[in-house]
Amino acid sequence: MDVYQIIQEMQQENHERTIKNLKQISIHHSLLEDQKKYSSENLIHLEPPLQRSIQTLQDVLNQRTAIKKFESTPINLLDLSSILATIEKSDELNWGIFRELGIDLNIYILARNIENLTSPNIYKYIPSEHALSLVSKRNTTLKNKLDTIILQKEFIDAPALILCTGMVAASIDVLGNHGYRQMLVRGGNAMNTAWLATLSLGYQGSIFAGFYHDALVELFGFDGYKEMLLLAFAFGR
Numbered sequence: 421m422d423v424y425q426i427i428q429e430m431q432q433e434n435h436e437r438t439i440k441n442l443k444q445i446s447i448h449h450s451l452l453e454d455q456k457k458y459s460s461e462n463l464i465h466l467e468p469p470l471q472r473s474i475q476t477l478q479d480v481l482n483q484r485t486a487i488k489k490f491e492s493t494p495i496n497l498l499d500l501s502s503i504l505a506t507i508e509k510s511d512e513l514n515w516g517i518f519r520e521l522g523i524d525l526n527i528y529i530l531a532r533n534i535e536n537l538t539s540p541n542i543y544k545y546i547p548s549e550h551a552l553s554l555v556s557k558r559n560t561t562l563k564n565k566l567d568t569i570i571l572q573k574e575f576i577d578a579p580a581l582i583l584c585t586g587m588v589a590a591s592i593d594v595l596g597n598h599g600y601r602q603m604l605v606r607g608g609n610a611m612n613t614a615w616l617a618t619l620s621l622g623y624q625g626s627i628f629a630g631f632y633h634d635a636l637v638e639l640f641g642f643d644g645y646k647e648m649l650l651l652a653f654a655f656g657r
C-alpha cells in the first residue's frame with residue numbers, strides 16, 4: 421500500500437487502519453537523524469498559551485496586509501507562546517499523518533527584542549515541551565552576522581522572526597517530487613497561521629523568504645536539504 425492510498429483511507433476516517441498501514445512505511449533513517457536532538461539543559465519553558473485575542477478572525481481577515489517596518493516595542497513572551505502553540509496545532513491538524521512518519525516542520529525564533537529572551541539569539545521551538553531551546557554555540561557574533569543571512573534591513577530590525585524548516589528529503593523519499601511541493605504548502609500554512617495569530621494579538625507582520633541560504637544554514641545548524649528553510653515571518657508592533 422502506498423502513501424496515497426493511506427491518505428485516502430485517512431480521509432475516509434478509518435484512522436486506526438491508517439496508523440497501522442503508516443507504520444509499514446519506513447523512511448531511510450539517515451534522512452531523519454538529529455531531528456529530535458536538543459539539550460534539555462538549555463530549555464526555556466513557555467507559559468501555557470492564553471486565549472486573549474484582541475481582534476476577531478473577521479477583523480483580522482479584513483485588515484490583513486503585509487507590514488514590514490516595526491516600532492522598537494518588545495514582543496510579549498506569553499504572546500509568543502500563543503503564536504507557537506497555534507502554529508503547532510494547525511500543523512498537527514493538517515499534516516498529522518506526516519508527523520507520524522517523523523516528517524516534521526521545525527520552528528525557529530530569531531529574537532531581536534522579545535521580553536525575557538536574550539537577544540539577538542536563535543531559539544528552536546520544541547513542541548513536545550512547549551519550550552525554546554537555545555541554538556547557541558556559534559551565535560556570539562550573531563548581531564554582526566544578521567545582514568549576511570537576511571536580504572532586507574527592515575526584516576533584520578524586526579523584534580521577532582519566526583522561521584520554519586521542513587524535513588524535505590524525507591518528504592521526497594515518501595512522496596517523490598510532490599513531497600517538496602507538499603512541504604512548501606505546509607510552510608505556507610504555518611507562516612500564514614503565525615500571521616493570523618499575531619494579528620489577532622495586535623501585532624503586524626509580513627511573510628518573507630529572502631535569505632542568503634549558505635550563511636543561514638551555517639548559523640542555524642541545519643544542513644539545507646534534509647532540513648530546509650521553507651518560509652519566514654517577521655512581526656512586531
Ligand SMILES: Cc1cc2nc3c(=O)[nH]c(=O)nc-3n(C[C@H](O)[C@H](O)[C@H](O)COP(=O)(O)O)c2cc1C
Pocket residue numbers: 484485486487488572626627628629630631651
Ligand atoms: C512565499 C512568499 C515569499 C515572500 N518573500 C518576500 C521577501 O523576500 N521580501 C518581501 O519584502 N516580501 C516578501 N513576501 C511578502 C509579499 O511581498 C507581500 O505579501 C506582498 O507585499 C503583498 O502585500 P500585501 O499583503 O500588503 O498585499 C513574500 C510573500 C510570500 C507569500
